[in-house]
Amino acid sequence: MMDKRTIEAALNTDYVGRDLEFYPVIDSTNNIAKAAGDEGRASGFLAVADRQDAGRGSRGRSWISPAGHNIFMSLMVRPKIPMDKVSGLTLVMALSVSEALDKAMTAAGVSDDVRTGIKWPNDIVLNKRKICGILTELHMMPGSEEYFVVIGCGINVNQPSDLFAEEIRDMAGSVFSETGKELDRSKLIALCMKYFEENYARYVERCDLSLLKDEYEKRLLNRDSKVKILDPKGEYEAVALGINKEGALLIKNENGDSEEIIAGEVSVRGLYGYV
Numbered sequence: 001m002m003d004k005r006t007i008e009a010a011l012n013t014d015y016v017g018r019d020l021e022f023y024p025v026i027d028s029t030n031n032i033a034k035a036a037g038d039e040g041r042a043s044g045f046l047a048v049a050d051r052q053d054a055g056r057g058s059r060g061r062s063w064i065s066p067a068g069h070n071i072f073m074s075l076m077v078r079p080k081i082p083m084d085k086v087s088g089l090t091l092v093m094a095l096s097v098s099e100a101l102d103k104a105m106t107a108a109g110v111s112d113d114v115r116t117g118i119k120w121p122n123d124i125v126l127n128k129r130k131i132c133g134i135l136t137e138l139h140m141m142p143g144s145e146e147y148f149v150v151i152g153c154g155i156n157v158n159q160p161s162d163l164f165a166e167e168i169r170d171m172a173g174s175v176f177s178e179t180g181k182e183l184d185r186s187k188l189i190a191l192c193m194k195y196f197e198e199n200y201a202r203y204v205e206r207c208d209l210s211l212l213k214d215e216y217e218k219r220l221l222n223r224d225s226k227v228k229i230l231d232p233k234g235e236y237e238a239v240a241l242g243i244n245k246e247g248a249l250l251i252k253n254e255n256g257d258s259e260e261i262i263a264g265e266v267s268v269r270g271l272y273g274y275v
Contacts, residue, residue: 002050002185016075016200025051025067030152033074034139035147042099043078044197048189052154055088069159069174071185074152075193077200079115081207083138085262086149088209088247090136092120092199095152095216097132100191101155108181119250119275120240121263124155125221128275129173131156136145153192158182171274198230208245217242221275222268228249230267240268 004022011017019041021032022078032047051067057103075093079086098116105114117125132155140147144220156174164172176182202211209216217223229236231252238251238259248260250266261268269275 002048002189004048005107006186007048007189009185010184011193012190013044013193013197015044016043016077016197017044017189019045021047023046023047023049025049025053027053028070028152029074030071030135030137030150033076033152034137037076037078037139038142040141041076043076045076046073046193047076048073049119051272055198056159060093066159066163069163069176071153071155071189073189073192074150075196076148076150078146078148079200079204083147085207085246086136086147088203089149089200090122090134090263091209091216091243091247092195092203092212093134093153094124095219096120096199097134097153097155098124098193098219099195099215100188101126102237103129103191104188105175105179105181106184108179108183108196110181111258116219117275118216118219119221120243121247122269126173126175127178128273129178130171130274131173131178133174153191154212155183155188185209189199197240209243209247210245213243213245222270225270228269229261230251230269231275232266 029047029049036045049072052072058198098118108159119125121152122134123130135152137150138147158176159174161177201211223242226237227240229238241250242251248262251259251261253259
């Protein structure tokens with residue numbers, strides 16, 4: 001059972017998630033968080049739903065969301081950083097969710113050999129299957145030069161594999177489908193918020209990922225491996241090296257030259273599949 005009471009009881013943050021709204025079903029938690037931002041509510045507002053009817057994924061995709069199994073949440077923050085640094089918050093949330101999932105899986109008795117990884121820039125992967133997507137949206141305050149950011153997360157937690165659409169079953173999964181263990185969703189939300197609050201402070205301190213880069217790269221899938229770069233100008237192969245402090249993916253192309261890949265401009269895949 002996940003509701004506002006169980007989430008609030010699990011929270012262990014100073015401010016992130018303390019202003020909380022919960023919905024059994026909603027069109028999109030990102031819409032609720034945007035409305036909270038427009039209304040002037042304080043940084044750290046969190047909207048959570050048990051089910052979404054109109055969740056948004058990257059590149060305009062929808063996010064499949066049956067009730068009773070997963071987490072759909074959107075966090076609204078007002079970062080005091082230059083607007084061109086906002087994209088890094090997507091990676092901050094990816095790291096935070098990955099850390100929270102690993103801690104929750106350990107507590108549930110999952111072997112230490114089974115851990116999440118990050119497919120750059122912000123997909124959380126378990127056993128080569130995507131279990132979490134993150135969508136970050138920047139919004140200007142009406143009639144102002146101030147802005148706020150909404151970071152939406154959809155985490156597949158306890159969904160059985162047979163509830164995934166057949167066309168995505170080979171690339172999508174959940175903690176339960178991959179480990180056989182169910183997690184307490186309220187406690188997992190609380191862990192995500194705790195790690196985000198800590199990592200967010202480190203990001204804002206430097207306005208970049210320099211204090212988080214090492215931890216992120218430990219989880220970066222395909223690091224030092226060949227990947228396929230899906231560039232609108234043409235696909236090519238390269239070796240993924242890591243990230244820079246701005247969150248760009250560092251690669252070495254087939255000519256041996258180093259390049260920086262910016263999130264949103266191209267996609268990266270493994271040579272033989274999604275990862």
